[in-house]
Amino acid sequence: MEKFVQLEKVDVTFPTKKGAFHALHNINLNIAQGQFFTLIGHSGCGKSTLLNVVAGLQDASSGMALCAGREIKGPGPERGVVFQNHSLLPWLTCHDNIYLAVERVFGRQESKARLKQRTVDALALVGLAHAAHKRPHEISGGMKQRVGIARALAMEPKILLMDEPFGALDALTRAHLQDELMKIVAATQSTVIMVTHDVDEAVLLSDRIVMMTNGPAATIGEILTVDLPQPRDRLELANNAHYHHLRARVLEFLYQRQMRPAA
Amino acid sequence: MSAIYGTLQHSPTAEENSAPTVLQPTQPEPSVTKPAFNAREKLGAVLRVLIPPLLGIAAFLGIWALIAQETSNLPGPYKTWISAQALFAHPFYNNGPNDQGIGWNILYSLYRVGLGFGIAALVGIPLGFMIGRFKFLAAMTAPIISLLRPVSPLAWLPIGLLVFHRAEPASIWVIFISSIWPMVLNTAVGVRQIPQDYLNVARVLNLSEWKIFSRILFPAVVPHVLTGVRLSIGIAWLVIVAAEMLTGGVGIGFWVWDEWNNLNVAHIIIAIFVVGIVGLLLEQILVLIAKRFSYE
Ligand SMILES: Nc1ncnc2c1ncn2[C@@H]1O[C@H](COP(=O)(O)OP(=O)(O)OP(=O)(O)O)[C@@H](O)[C@H]1O
Ligand SMILES: [Mg+2]
Numbered sequence: 001m002e003k004f005v006q007l008e009k010v011d012v013t014f015p016t017k018k019g020a021f022h023a024l025h026n027i028n029l030n031i032a033q034g035q036f037f038t039l040i041g042h043s044g045c046g047k048s049t050l051l052n053v054v055a056g057l058q059d060a061s062s063g064m065a066l067c068a069g070r071e072i073k074g075p076g077p078e079r080g081v082v083f084q085n086h087s088l089l090p091w092l093t094c095h096d097n098i099y100l101a102v103e104r105v106f107g108r109q110e111s112k113a114r115l116k117q118r119t120v121d122a123l124a125l126v127g128l129a130h131a132a133h134k135r136p137h138e139i140s141g142g143m144k145q146r147v148g149i150a151r152a153l154a155m156e157p158k159i160l161l162m163d164e165p166f167g168a169l170d171a172l173t174r175a176h177l178q179d180e181l182m183k184i185v186a187a188t189q190s191t192v193i194m195v196t197h198d199v200d201e202a203v204l205l206s207d208r209i210v211m212m213t214n215g216p217a218a219t220i221g222e223i224l225t226v227d228l229p230q231p232r233d234r235l236e237l238a239n240n241a242h243y244h245h246l247r248a249r250v251l252e253f254l255y256q257r258q259m260r261p262a263a
Numbered sequence: 264m265s266a267i268y269g270t271l272q273h274s275p276t277a278e279e280n281s282a283p284t285v286l287q288p289t290q291p292e293p294s295v296t297k298p299a300f301n302a303r304e305k306l307g308a309v310l311r312v313l314i315p316p317l318l319g320i321a322a323f324l325g326i327w328a329l330i331a332q333e334t335s336n337l338p339g340p341y342k343t344w345i346s347a348q349a350l351f352a353h354p355f356y357n358n359g360p361n362d363q364g365i366g367w368n369i370l371y372s373l374y375r376v377g378l379g380f381g382i383a384a385l386v387g388i389p390l391g392f393m394i395g396r397f398k399f400l401a402a403m404t405a406p407i408i409s410l411l412r413p414v415s416p417l418a419w420l421p422i423g424l425l426v427f428h429r430a431e432p433a434s435i436w437v438i439f440i441s442s443i444w445p446m447v448l449n450t451a452v453g454v455r456q457i458p459q460d461y462l463n464v465a466r467v468l469n470l471s472e473w474k475i476f477s478r479i480l481f482p483a484v485v486p487h488v489l490t491g492v493r494l495s496i497g498i499a500w501l502v503i504v505a506a507e508m509l510t511g512g513v514g515i516g517f518w519v520w521d522e523w524n525n526l527n528v529a530h531i532i533i534a535i536f537v538v539g540i541v542g543l544l545l546e547q548i549l550v551l552i553a554k555r556f557s558y559e
Binding site: 055056057074075076077079080081083085087089091092100101104155 | 460461463464466467468469470471474478479482483
């Protein structure tokens with residue numbers, strides 16, 4: 001399979017007041033088109049940093065980061081980002097938040113009516129057509145996160161980068177959005193990298209689970225292939241022995257081999 | 264560097280909220296279960312809000328009356344009130360350049376403040392934006408700003424007179440130079456405090472500089488700008504009285520000076536109230552504007 005995202009020997013160090021902080025060390029990762037990757041690891045290990053390298057928001061200090069065969073230099077419209085804290089602009093309505101993205105990507109070649117249609121479609125995709133004219137502070141946390149996802153999807157990116165998109169949500173909303181996401185990904189054949197804390201979420205959604213060691217100088221401890229058939233159903237998986245086996249593998253990595261550092 | 268701009272950091276939301284928090288007790292939770300108490304409770308709440316300020320005003324008037332009684336030439340509240348009634352009966356008479364109604368004097372002062380402050384806003388707000396956005400410019404302007412900002416407003420008057428040769432533009436110049444700093448500094452602080460998240464959105468969406476300005480920088484900074492504007496207009500109104508005392512012409516400051524020469528102390532006291540009330544109104548108008556622009 002063609003390597004769509006390719007990281008080779010990527011290191012990231014942050015300059016801090018107390019000297020350089022070595023966040024990521026020797027990251028090697030190949031992601032083919034259409035694959036769903038999750039990054040899992042203890043808090044502060046460097047998951048967001050790794051995602052930001054692919055997003056182009058964070059430069060690698062050394063090593064090589066490629067996307068679609070080209071070196072990653074800053075963000076690009078082929079990589080849609082869903083932020084850890086949704087990052088909607090509070091002075092724009094949900095519609096306008098998405099329109100801003102749509103306009104930038106398709107504004108040159110498409111009419112205004114078409115751009116508006118794309119925005120409306122994106123909102124409908126996440127089930128928020130009725131909230132188009134609300135401002136972010138007028139909607140719930142889950143709705144905000146959905147608008148953030150809609151904004152990323154509306155750009156029709158080749159790859160979707162999501163930083164704990166469901167982290168701040170209650171279990172019911174989270175399950176609902178996971179199902180939506182599975183449908184959307186299946187329909188659009190998107191490539192996805194998603195950061196998560198949640199083992200069940202990782203096993204349910206992923207093709208590969210990237211398990212990261214604790215920082216500083218965090219690296220990839222193991223990559224687990226999730227060979228459960230698609231489409232997946234959370235109720236059926238509850239009785240699936242292989243699902244439980246995979247889940248146990250992740251738990252074992254996180255809680256035996258990477259004991260949470262006594263912070 | 265950041266320490267200089269840090270000094271004027273204002274939390275605009277906290278300030279804007281100050282007015283309504285005072286009023287909140289007047290709207291108690293409407294209790295459906297005991298409607299009989301409702302009207303009574305409301306009245307009680309209104310009284311609770313009204314009594315302290317009324318008491319304060321009464322105490323103020325009392326002390327004023329007492330002092331007036333003890334001193335021979337300071338008019339008391341009642342005399343001042345009678346005098347004010349006469350004065351405001353014809354606010355817009357015009358008997359030549361040195362004898363015009365109080366209304367004209369206020370309007371002339373407002374005109375000068377508006378002009379000087381307006382030019383300061385036109386220069387100061389864009390300057391603040393650039394200082395906030397470009398570190399180099401911030402480092403470049405920091406020494407000059409920190410040197411000029413603490414200079415007493417009236418110290419600029421001679422320079423104005425020297426350059427413009429006339430009193431009118433000189434007083435506008437003084438307004439300009441003394442009211443520009445809060446707008447520059449608050450705008451710069453606002454731009455620098457924009458959350459990194461929003462700037463990341465701008466980068467991920469790859470927005471053009473114009474879109475970054477109009478959709479992210481400007482809306483995020485408006486509350487800070489308005490705080491600067493409020494401080495500036497307060498300073499401008501403070502300074503105009505002093506400047507007009509020195510330069511003359513029609514205006515509330517000169518009017519105070521003129522009444523001093525006539526030894527009409529009641530008019531001076533009225534002028535003090537007028538200056539205070541107009542200043543308060545200017546402030547309130549800006550608070551209202553700021554509320555319109557707050558998006559939370
Ligand atoms: N800009 C920065 N400057 C200095 N250190 C940083 C910076 N950003 C992140 N770090 C450090 O790098 C490490 C990894 O941070 P990162 O945000 O990637 O963690 P994370 O795995 O996403 O954590 P969480 O799950 O809590 O979101 C942390 O120790 C953090 O303190
Ligand atoms: Mg993170």
